[in-house]
Amino acid sequence: MFAYVCLGTNDPKRSQVFYDRILACLGLMRCQTPDEEFGDWAGWGHYARYGADQLALWLCPPFDGASAAPGNGVMVALKAASLAEVDSFHRVALEFGGTCEGAPGWRPHYNADFYAAYVRDPDGNKLAVVCRGQCPEAAVGGEPLGV
Secondary structure, three states: OOOEEEEEOOOHHHHHHHHHHHHHOOOOOEOOOOOOOOOOOEEEEEEEHHHOEEEEEEEEOOOOOOOOOOOOOOEEEEEOOOHHHHHHHHHHHHHOOOEEEEEEEEOOOOOOOOEEEEEEOOOOOEEEEEEOOOOOHHHHOOOOOOO
16 A cells, blocks of 8 residues: 655654664665665665665655654554564664653553554654564463464
8 A cells, every 4th residue: 555654854864873773673674775866865664666666664854844743643553573573673762762652562452462562753753563463362362363
């Protein structure tokens, strides 16, 4: 469904360090953009054929020159492959200037297998990191949940 998601930043260099660190916890690296100049833009994920094939998270200062501001009710959720990745993402986010919006843990009110953490980046953008399919047997009435 998505080609990319873009978040605004007021300090591209600071944000790039923050996102390099937290997205590495999920095995994501910077997009390679050979022969393309993006200035203060930085992206993580997949980017090929000059953007004709991409799935990425990008950061940039707003085009209108105004300050970047997070949207009320806007959140980007990222997929984690394990509970440990969720925990690491949250810890590293706090180490590099993020703020906690919800510590890592089970969220059975969403679903029995919903393990997540929530942070805000240094610009105030809200991020979730979610792992599904790995829950304790007790959470699903004693039945193991397939991964």
